[in-house]
Amino acid sequence: MKQPRILMCPPDYYGIEYEINPWMSRSRGSTPEKSRKQWAALYETLKSLSVAVELLAAQPKLPDLVFTANAGLVFDNRFFSSQFRHEVRGREAPHFDQWFAQHGYIVEHLPKGMYFEGAGDALFCGPTLFAGYRIRSDVLAHQYIARAINRQVLAVELVNPRFYHLDTCFCPLAPGEAIFHPAAFDAYGRKVLEGHIPNLIPVTEPEANRFGCNAVVIGKTVIVNTGCDRLVGDLRARGYESIQVELDEFLKAGGSAKCLTLRLDGEEAAVWT
Amino acid sequence: MTAPETAASPGFVEEVEIQGHIIDSLILPKVLDEILTHGGSFVLKDIRIGQHQNDPSYGRIEVHAPTMPILREVLDAIHDHGAVPTSTQDCQVVEADMNGAFPEGFYSTTNYRTQIRLRGEWIEVEDQEMDCGIVIDPEGAAARCIPLALVRKGDRIVVGREGLRVVPAESSARQNLFEFMASPVSSEKPKGVTVREIAATMRRTRETGDRILAVLGPAVVHTGSSEHICRLIRSGYLQVLFAGNALGTHDIEQAFYGTSLGVSMDRGLPAEEGHEHHLRTINTIRRLGGIRPAVEKGVLKSGIMYECIRHNIPYVLAGSIRDDGPLPDVITDVLEAQQKMRDLIHGVGFCLMVATALHAIATGNLLPGWVKVACVDINPATVTKLTDRGSIQTVGIVTDAEPFLRSLVDELLENK
Numbered sequence: 001m002k003q004p005r006i007l008m009c010p011p012d013y014y015g016i017e018y019e020i021n022p023w024m025s026r027s028r029g030s031t032p033e034k035s036r037k038q039w040a041a042l043y044e045t046l047k048s049l050s051v052a053v054e055l056l057a058a059q060p061k062l063p064d065l066v067f068t069a070n071a072g073l074v075f076d077n078r079f080f081s082s083q084f085r086h087e088v089r090g091r092e093a094p095h096f097d098q099w100f101a102q103h104g105y106i107v108e109h110l111p112k113g114m115y116f117e118g119a120g121d122a123l124f125c126g127p128t129l130f131a132g133y134r135i136r137s138d139v140l141a142h143q144y145i146a147r148a149i150n151r152q153v154l155a156v157e158l159v160n161p162r163f164y165h166l167d168t169c170f171c172p173l174a175p176g177e178a179i180f181h182p183a184a185f186d187a188y189g190r191k192v193l194e195g196h197i198p199n200l201i202p203v204t205e206p207e208a209n210r211f212g213c214n215a216v217v218i219g220k221t222v223i224v225n226t227g228c229d230r231l232v233g234d235l236r237a238r239g240y241e242s243i244q245v246e247l248d249e250f251l252k253a254g255g256s257a258k259c260l261t262l263r264l265d266g267e268e269a270a271v272w273t
Numbered sequence: 274m275t276a277p278e279t280a281a282s283p284g285f286v287e288e289v290e291i292q293g294h295i296i297d298s299l300i301l302p303k304v305l306d307e308i309l310t311h312g313g314s315f316v317l318k319d320i321r322i323g324q325h326q327n328d329p330s331y332g333r334i335e336v337h338a339p340t341m342p343i344l345r346e347v348l349d350a351i352h353d354h355g356a357v358p359t360s361t362q363d364c365q366v367v368e369a370d371m372n373g374a375f376p377e378g379f380y381s382t383t384n385y386r387t388q389i390r391l392r393g394e395w396i397e398v399e400d401q402e403m404d405c406g407i408v409i410d411p412e413g414a415a416a417r418c419i420p421l422a423l424v425r426k427g428d429r430i431v432v433g434r435e436g437l438r439v440v441p442a443e444s445s446a447r448q449n450l451f452e453f454m455a456s457p458v459s460s461e462k463p464k465g466v467t468v469r470e471i472a473a474t475m476r477r478t479r480e481t482g483d484r485i486l487a488v489l490g491p492a493v494v495h496t497g498s499s500e501h502i503c504r505l506i507r508s509g510y511l512q513v514l515f516a517g518n519a520l521g522t523h524d525i526e527q528a529f530y531g532t533s534l535g536v537s538m539d540r541g542l543p544a545e546e547g548h549e550h551h552l553r554t555i556n557t558i559r560r561l562g563g564i565r566p567a568v569e570k571g572v573l574k575s576g577i578m579y580e581c582i583r584h585n586i587p588y589v590l591a592g593s594i595r596d597d598g599p600l601p602d603v604i605t606d607v608l609e610a611q612q613k614m615r616d617l618i619h620g621v622g623f624c625l626m627v628a629t630a631l632h633a634i635a636t637g638n639l640l641p642g643w644v645k646v647a648c649v650d651i652n653p654a655t656v657t658k659l660t661d662r663g664s665i666q667t668v669g670i671v672t673d674a675e676p677f678l679r680s681l682v683d684e685l686l687e688n689k
Contacts, residue, residue, distance in 0.1 A: 134353055143293035151327055152327050154297055155294070155295055156297050165635065186303075188300075193295070196297070
């Protein structure tokens with residue numbers, strides 16, 4: 001089995017410097033020491049699972065560069081660079097582009113005016129790309145991606161601003177299997193997920209608020225924030241082992257394990273071939 | 274302009290398109306639901322479903338709304354789901370550089386409902402008429418069809434095809450009368466049914482407050498149908514009349530002499546010195562100064578023109594090159610006659626054309642496509658000519674004028 005590859009960015013300049021989602025409050029800042037410790041725990045957990053972790057150099061004044069999941073969408077050797085809805089995050093894009101170009105990826109940009117926030121809003125489950133829209137990414141961007149990669153892209157509307165990215169309320173585990181928080185989607189979106197993913201594991205609201213859905217899947221291991229005991233139990237019943245890593249410092253910015261990582265070789269659930 | 278019936282009136286319309294995996298992602302049904310939820314309605318103009326799982330699908334949707342604010346609300350609601358307007362440009366406008374001619378590249382109109390996009394908003398073109406141009410009013414808030422001859426230097430004329438939308442009245446034209454007629458003209462249709470349907474359409478037209486226009490040829494008089502028309506006028510089933518010098522002359526000749534072109538209406542035989550009757554008729558009316566003075570002085574006491582004067586039915590008698598006289602009421606300048614006809618077409622909801630090719634085609638040219646037309650002629654070619662010239666809303670009845678009009682009057686007045 002090939003070694004999983006993940007891109008991370010150390011939290012050297014991480015902090016709550018602006019408010020672009022309901023989780024962020026400048027009055028509730030992050031403690032650098034704590035955030036560095038929590039990030040390091042995630043990093044070490046991934047290393048312990050034999051993941052090759054690539055590192056992007058942190059940049060001053062880009063506190064959210066740490067959330068590499070939003071860099072763009074990786075598909076094979078192509079990198080579809082994000083076009084962030086908020087200008088404060090738009091400044092991250094050149095750094096991501098540079099890294100991917102230097103590492104042999106074809107860097108592609110969407111037409112101007114289309115918002116697209118990468119793997120934050122686009123996750124493969126099997127050969128189908130599930131894509132969240134309305135809050136951060138545009139449905140037109142997902143249609144563009146569908147044409148570009150010639151894959152089925154099922155866009156689902158996100159209706160709760162607390163779950164502003166698809167990866168905050170949906171996490172594919174394997175082809176045909178995923179966890180999700182139903183209330184983050186409208187009735188159409190729920191029907192689409194239920195219709196296309198036979199094994200859907202719902203995550204309760206308290207655990208969804210702990211960002212239980214923002215998990216990293218490595219083989220049959222799921223790395224998830226602490227305080228998601230029920231989810232851990234449900235996963236165990238389905239044959240998944242969970243590792244709970246406290247990432248509360250990043251929850252202050254609306255992120256957790258998944259947001260802090262970008263899988264470079266395709267998620268566990270993705271079928272690219 | 275009178276609002277045409279609902280089905281022909283799209284209200285406020287915007288065409289949008291949507292593509293992607295819109296079927297499996299339920300985005301298409303969601304968009305359609307959103308349109309209805311926000312008070313709009315839609316017509317699916319085109320739908321192409323992808324053949325394979327990875328193939329995108331495509332839908333083109335005409336969104337209708339009763340008011341502009343509702344349309345905007347609907348469009349805002351569906352925009353975020355990827356339904357975007359197909360037309361994003363205003364129409365192009367060029368100032369006329371001379372009188373009596375459009376700028377090169379002008380948009381040539383049809384008789385279908387037309388809308389143009391000005392400053393991002395779709396507005397209805399008024400005075401819809403085929404073979405015209407579109408002029409924008411100086412404030413840029415309204416547009417109407419303008420015939421070639423009336424163009425004045427500096428008029429702002431629409432050119433090209435960007436920002437233009439034509440809405441054929443396809444859904445409306447298949448109702449009732451027009452529904453059962455598979456072919457527009459045939460001599461082998463059951464006349465009774467046709468007449469009943471025309472009568473029903475005339476009744477509905479009156480109920481909605483629209484006017485009925487009759488376009489009549491002289492055969493109406495020759496065949497002895499004058500009294501039928503008079504009864505239609507007296508009973509409120511005719512509000513506007515278009516004809517020529519011949520109809521007026523023969524109608525008055527019958528009132529004066531009991532003949533039509535010298536043939537006795539009672540006996541069907543030429544009257545003695547009958548050939549002089551029509552010219553003597555014209556002469557009498559010319560000496561009196563017109564049809565109205567003839568009625569008011571008690572000289573003209575019956576017939577179609579008499580009833581028109583008595584019931585204040587506006588009429589246009591348009592001249593032609595072969596006219597005798599003509600009657601003083603005849604407008605010999607064709608452009609002037611056209612303009613007068615245009616003025617009288619406002620508010621017309623149904624048009625009955627009987628036994629005239631010339632005036633029928635002239636009227637067909639002026640009528641918007643959503644005004645229903647029944648064309649009665651002994652010659653099928655008359656209806657064919659009319660439809661070939663673009664008046665495709667026409668239903669033809671191939672029959673002699675008199676039995677048709679007698680049945681129609683019976684249907685309207687005797688049975689009901």
